[in-house]
Amino acid sequence: MRDKKVLFIVQAAAIAAIYVVLTVVFAPLAFGQGQIRFAEALTILPYFTPAAIPGLFVGCIIGNFLGGAIPLDIVCGSIATLIGAVGSYALRKQKFLVPVPPILANTVVVPFVLFYGYGVNLPIPLMMLSVGAGEVISCGVLGLVILLALDKYKNVIFKTA
Template sequence: MKKQNVTFLTQAAMIAAIYVVLTYVFAPFSFGEVQVRIAEALTILPAFTPAAIPGLFVGCLIGNTLGGAILPDIICGSLATLIGAFFTCKLKDQAFPLLALPPVISNIVIVPFVLRYAYGIALPIPFMMLTVGIGEVVSCGVLGFLLYTALKRYRGRLFVPAGRK
């Protein structure tokens, strides 16, 4: 296996593991119609490495499974994180506020419908969009900004791009 593939897989696996641990440790407020998933702060990482895209997806998939989510939530919630991570990577050269938008928007659009139709939560969808959105702004916006600020000075050194030593 090429060294660049090993680097990519190692970074993805580490990000997935951190996402799972953060989701599991903070499970009491990582799930439900009012949630602040601390692990979603990691959705800023695709701005630093494309390995974060599969890492976040797999981490969310495992985190949702271990957290007791039902199958539609496991699939759709993980896809929301995947979509957010993909578009954050596409915006990697933009300023921070734009980097946080894709995961916030994808979760606002997808998660309330999962809560309604998979869990039968009878709250109005616009209200759940608001509550999920607030949680995402806290996790992706506030905590993601702190993570981004801490990591940006190490851009290109912390996450070694594939093919570099």
């Protein structure tokens, strides 16, 4: 029992750390109305382990903070990632639908943060298209590639204690 708790914490921490690194390294692309956040590709990881849910949430909080996001973005952006991760976990039996919840959550939430938090003076539907396109690239394309690659090794990489 204890080994499973330790494994859960280690997996969540590792996922959070990778999310933070990807967000900070690619910060110029990860923030703004035309964003492609490569770290969001990791939102497919709940397909493999529920530890990815808190890992992605904490990673997004830290990544947003270190990336210089405003408090509204840190909170709401991280909640969007959390909603996406929970949705990905809920759809884990339909492999090809796993990237859909993070795409939808961020497409809906982030434009409002950009408009009301950062004062980006563009129509919200236009920002939804822009943010949604970035999410399709990061989650739908890159995330699905990662999912298919890791699926071959899931029993080795994500084995339970």
